[in-house]
Amino acid sequence: MIRTALATATLALALALSLGAAPHAARAAGELHAEPPNAPQQKPAFAGQTRAPEQKSTAAFDVVTVAKGLDYPWGLAFLPSGEMLVTERPGRLRLVSASGELSAPIAGVPRVDARAQGGLLDVVIDPDFASNGLVYLSYSEPRSGGRSSTAVARGTLLREGGLRLEGLTSIYRQEPALKSTGHYGSRLVFAPDGMLFITQGDRQIEKGRDLVQQTDALQGKIVRIRPDGAVPSDNPFVGMPGHRAEVWSTGHRNVQAAAINPATGELWEVEHGTRGGDELNIARKGKNYGWPLIAYGIEYRGAPIREGLTAREGLEQPAYYWDPNIAPSGSIFYTGALFPAWQGNLLVGGLGSMSLVRLVVDGDRVVGEERLLHDMKPAPERIRDVEQGPEGAVYLLTDSPQGRVLKLVPR
Numbered sequence: 174m175i176r177t178a179l180a181t182a183t184l185a186l187a188l189a190l191s192l193g194a195a196p197h198a199a200r201a202a203g204e205l206h207a208e209p210p211n212a213p214q215q216k217p218a219f220a221g222q223t224r225a226p227e228q229k230s231t232a233a234f235d236v237v238t239v240a241k242g243l244d245y246p247w248g249l250a251f252l253p254s255g256e257m258l259v260t261e262r263p264g265r266l267r268l269v270s271a272s273g274e275l276s277a278p279i280a281g282v283p284r285v286d287a288r289a290q291g292g293l294l295d296v297v298i299d300p301d302f303a304s305n306g307l308v309y310l311s312y313s314e315p316r317s318g319g320r321s322s323t324a325v326a327r328g329t330l331l332r333e334g335g336l337r338l339e340g341l342t343s344i345y346r347q348e349p350a351l352k353s354t355g356h357y358g359s360r361l362v363f364a365p366d367g368m369l370f371i372t373q374g375d376r377q378i379e380k381g382r383d384l385v386q387q388t389d390a391l392q393g394k395i396v397r398i399r400p401d402g403a404v405p406s407d408n409p410f411v412g413m414p415g416h417r418a419e420v421w422s423t424g425h426r427n428v429q430a431a432a433i434n435p436a437t438g439e440l441w442e443v444e445h446g447t448r449g450g451d452e453l454n455i456a457r458k459g460k461n462y463g464w465p466l467i468a469y470g471i472e473y474r475g476a477p478i479r480e481g482l483t484a485r486e487g488l489e490q491p492a493y494y495w496d497p498n499i500a501p502s503g504s505i506f507y508t509g510a511l512f513p514a515w516q517g518n519l520l521v522g523g524l525g526s527m528s529l530v531r532l533v534v535d536g537d538r539v540v541g542e543e544r545l546l547h548d549m550k551p552a553p554e555r556i557r558d559v560e561q562g563p564e565g566a567v568y569l570l571t572d573s574p575q576g577r578v579l580k581l582v583p584r
């Protein structure tokens with residue numbers, strides 16, 4: 174996640190832990206939950222909220238390299254043609270053919286602040302892309318005085334006269350901008366009603382953490398806007414003094430995975446917690462998911478988080494949490510035909526856990542878990558995004574300066 178040189182030993186330790194580089198014993202088959210929790214004294218709020226039973230996949234698959242040579246790819250979106258748009262965090266957008274050829278960088282993308290976790294982040298296409306060609310990009314926007322903020326812009330993908338985004342227009346900007354280069358969140362998800370969800374984070378500094386529970390700041394919020402940036406009139410805080418009307422839900426630490434559950438139409442999101450506190454939440458209208466007032470796990474430096482509370486009246490419990498962390502990236506609900514055994518499962522990319530996490534879902538609960546690709550040859554890799562291809566294969570991005578597009582196909 175964090176790639177800057179960090180000065181102090183404390184921060185270096187935090188870095189190692191957030192990368193999952195702390196001693197991770199190689200996990201043998203059947204030992205999904207063998208590692209001890211960071212906060213063994215904490216108890217889940219309900220049975221099955223953590224450490225769901227391992228459910229071994231019955232699907233044998235091959236991992237195929239579709240494309241390579243991508244510089245920290247972050248987001249992947251399929252076009253109706255079967256081609257892919259892929260962002261590279263340093264600030265490039267490329268078209269990738271179904272056979273894996275990379276285009277030159279596409280002109281017309283926004284200027285980004287590519288320090289540390291920042292850069293060009295997620296990409297989605299408009300639900301009416303076939304007729305309007307609109308592409309949406311999230312990114313860390315450079316602001317005055319070394320500040321930055323999560324931002325979203327859209328433009329029209331054109332090919333005649335050279336591949337480019339035309340008419341780039343800002344549709345969202347997090348306020349206030351902060352002097353930090355982390356926790357931008359920023360997955361983009363269109364809901365079935367045509368509204369756009371933008372997931373965000375607390376910006377990784379104490380000031381940002383304090384802003385998460387403030388109703389007039391946008392840190393730590395999932396926001397919901399119209400595709401042109403206007404606020405929908407049925408957002409939960411519209412017309413309430415002192416509240417940002419863009420907000421859909423609050424109390425999030427750093428949401429980097431999000432997907433609509435096709436069974437319910439609701440937004441399921443996975444967020445980075447501190448050490449031992451990654452969470453799966455169903456992000457519901459106007460709800461508060463607690464950060465930093467309640468959380469599982471402990472601070473990376475080892476101390477309790479605030480008062481060390483895991484539950485409080487009026488604050489939502491996660492549907493599921495991980496201690497130790499998986500370090501979530503992108504996610505999908507799998508609906509394809511190639512892997513019938515995975516239909517309805519939530520697949521979550523793992524950075525620190527260097528795996529693809531498969532969750533078996535029953536209603537609002539997780540009833541089974543499996544880690545895939547932790548034994549990938551020649552070595553496991555950090556998984557940055559997950560998408561389902563038009564033919565039903567599972568596509569992944571690897572988080573590396575030599576990043577790849579991978580696909581999983583039945584053996």
Ligand SMILES: [Ca+2]
Nearest residue numbers: 452462463464
């Ligand atoms: Ca929470």
